[in-house]
Amino acid sequence: MDCILRCYHFGMMTERSASKIAYFSMEIAIDPAIPTYGGGLGILAGDILRSAADLELPMVAVTLVQRKGYFRQHLGPAGNQIEEPDPWFPDSVLQSLEGTVTVRIEDRDVLVRAWCYNIRGMSGSVVPVYLLDTDLPENSDWDRTLTDTLYGGDQHYRICQETLLGFGGISLLHNLGLKHVSSYHMNEGHAAFLTLALLEEQLKLRGYTVPVEADVEAVRRRCLFTTHTPVQAGHDRFPWNLVRQVLGEGRTALLQQCGFGVEGVLNMTHIAIHFSRYVNGVAMRHGEVSQDMFPHFPIHAITNGVHAATWASPPFQELFDREIPEWRRDNAYMRYAVGIPCEEIRKAHDHAKAALFKEVHRRTGVSLDESVLTIGFARRAATYKRADLLFKDIERLKAIAKSAGPLQILYGGKAHPHDVGGKALIQRVIQIAAELRDDIDDIRVIYLENYNMALAKFIISGVDLWLNTPQRPQEASGTSGMKAALNGVPSLSVLDGWWVEGCVEGITGWAIGYDSKISGDDSAAESVSLYEKLERQIIPMFYRAPEAYAEVMRSAIALNASFFNTHRMLHQYIANAYSPKTLIQKAQEVR
Numbered sequence: 001m002d003c004i005l006r007c008y009h010f011g012m013m014t015e016r017s018a019s020k021i022a023y024f025s026m027e028i029a030i031d032p033a034i035p036t037y038g039g040g041l042g043i044l045a046g047d048i049l050r051s052a053a054d055l056e057l058p059m060v061a062v063t064l065v066q067r068k069g070y071f072r073q074h075l076g077p078a079g080n081q082i083e084e085p086d087p088w089f090p091d092s093v094l095q096s097l098e099g100t101v102t103v104r105i106e107d108r109d110v111l112v113r114a115w116c117y118n119i120r121g122m123s124g125s126v127v128p129v130y131l132l133d134t135d136l137p138e139n140s141d142w143d144r145t146l147t148d149t150l151y152g153g154d155q156h157y158r159i160c161q162e163t164l165l166g167f168g169g170i171s172l173l174h175n176l177g178l179k180h181v182s183s184y185h186m187n188e189g190h191a192a193f194l195t196l197a198l199l200e201e202q203l204k205l206r207g208y209t210v211p212v213e214a215d216v217e218a219v220r221r222r223c224l225f226t227t228h229t230p231v232q233a234g235h236d237r238f239p240w241n242l243v244r245q246v247l248g249e250g251r252t253a254l255l256q257q258c259g260f261g262v263e264g265v266l267n268m269t270h271i272a273i274h275f276s277r278y279v280n281g282v283a284m285r286h287g288e289v290s291q292d293m294f295p296h297f298p299i300h301a302i303t304n305g306v307h308a309a310t311w312a313s314p315p316f317q318e319l320f321d322r323e324i325p326e327w328r329r330d331n332a333y334m335r336y337a338v339g340i341p342c343e344e345i346r347k348a349h350d351h352a353k354a355a356l357f358k359e360v361h362r363r364t365g366v367s368l369d370e371s372v373l374t375i376g377f378a379r380r381a382a383t384y385k386r387a388d389l390l391f392k393d394i395e396r397l398k399a400i401a402k403s404a405g406p407l408q409i410l411y412g413g414k415a416h417p418h419d420v421g422g423k424a425l426i427q428r429v430i431q432i433a434a435e436l437r438d439d440i441d442d443i444r445v446i447y448l449e450n451y452n453m454a455l456a457k458f459i460i461s462g463v464d465l466w467l468n469t470p471q472r473p474q475e476a477s478g479t480s481g482m483k484a485a486l487n488g489v490p491s492l493s494v495l496d497g498w499w500v501e502g503c504v505e506g507i508t509g510w511a512i513g514y515d516s517k518i519s520g521d522d523s524a525a526e527s528v529s530l531y532e533k534l535e536r537q538i539i540p541m542f543y544r545a546p547e548a549y550a551e552v553m554r555s556a557i558a559l560n561a562s563f564f565n566t567h568r569m570l571h572q573y574i575a576n577a578y579s580p581k582t583l584i585q586k587a588q589e590v591r
Contacts, residue, residue, distance in 0.1 A: 356462025
């Protein structure tokens, strides 16, 4: 019997309660029906935990219940994004844990309960996910909303949520008997307050009130941190008056005694880095960028991946089960996709494409042509992702479609409710789609609303080409192209994030631009490269050399899917990040 089914009561010890790794993340994509994620960060977290269960890794996870979800997106006729709550009911899908913990916020006690979701691996191994919840009648009306909305509200709401995640998560694990976790893994800086909770415990243990380096080092030995973005907006900063208001004088003083606040604000990323024995970026290039951002700390790199069994579409699952029976257990076996006949790859993709078009028609009433080259661009709508780069020279794009072959382009993605630029980008794409619809028959553009995990499964497997156009070097990794490759869909992408490692020109896909080290806006040159690749290589190959295109599809699976997966990724974490003895020695040598 697995440990979670034996520990409903806080404080119960079980024979398997000494889990080694505690994974903290503000968002986790547990299940398509549970909207506790906003984008790539949460999708990645869910994939990591699914692989951990498959690999029987002793791991637990902590997040917030997010009762109202991220948000449900509707798009008006002019492309204006309308947000609505996306509520769900934890008691219908989660196990309730009895008891509560207390978190001190603004000099008052906030009671926190927890729910549990068991992620089961292939062999039945379980990784429990604990979801913290403040919606209790003992709390004030405002406190009851603190676990309602992912990334909602203002800075005050955000720091209160992060206080709950860090302090509440540590208290919960202790009450579950998990007091000797060897690795606390912080997935972004939102969870950084867990280090302060651990430091308080260390001081209490030693009977100190002021930390010394030995106390800080004791916390470092237990913590590691993954940073996910070079974009400054992704690194939470809170003014000291707000920190003092929420955390209180004692905890604020403790942070200042550790040297934080030189900038006049509390930077959550700096806390996480300072208290971690191991810090990593999420791609080799991102590791280099992060090292430049944080020059006083050693930054490593472990490139992201995706959970293969989750993101392979049903037609490809059937194909892999038949041709590569070991692929689910060991994703590296997908290397042997080189031996799958190209005709079988094409048949599987045709089925996935038909399923996508059926879903598009169900959602929009629009019927698409399965013989037409279909391009996918679906991800969080942020300005640096440049969803409109394809339309930089619309007349050139029209000419390409007329001479080389017609195009269908599917878009999807939500802008954060406070991201004015992201919302404007969605509007621009939708307005361009309307103009093209009225002007030319060779290009059809559809923006699918309310992009989520369920819709993503259709798009990443059913399109013929995956497009990615971030402004370098702001794409830390990206995983949507990895999911596409798993389904035999090659990428056309700017050389940033994972694509620096995954692109073998003309073999696994195509690069937009040339030098991965270029930073800043190079839109003019990149749009020229984008059009040239479409006009001279990709469109002609798709329509006039389908066998050659199928070979690229097969190589995308064999070379990219076999490596860019969370099974490989977790093996790297085990070897490099979750092995404390070696890392403690390395950290001491560096420091």
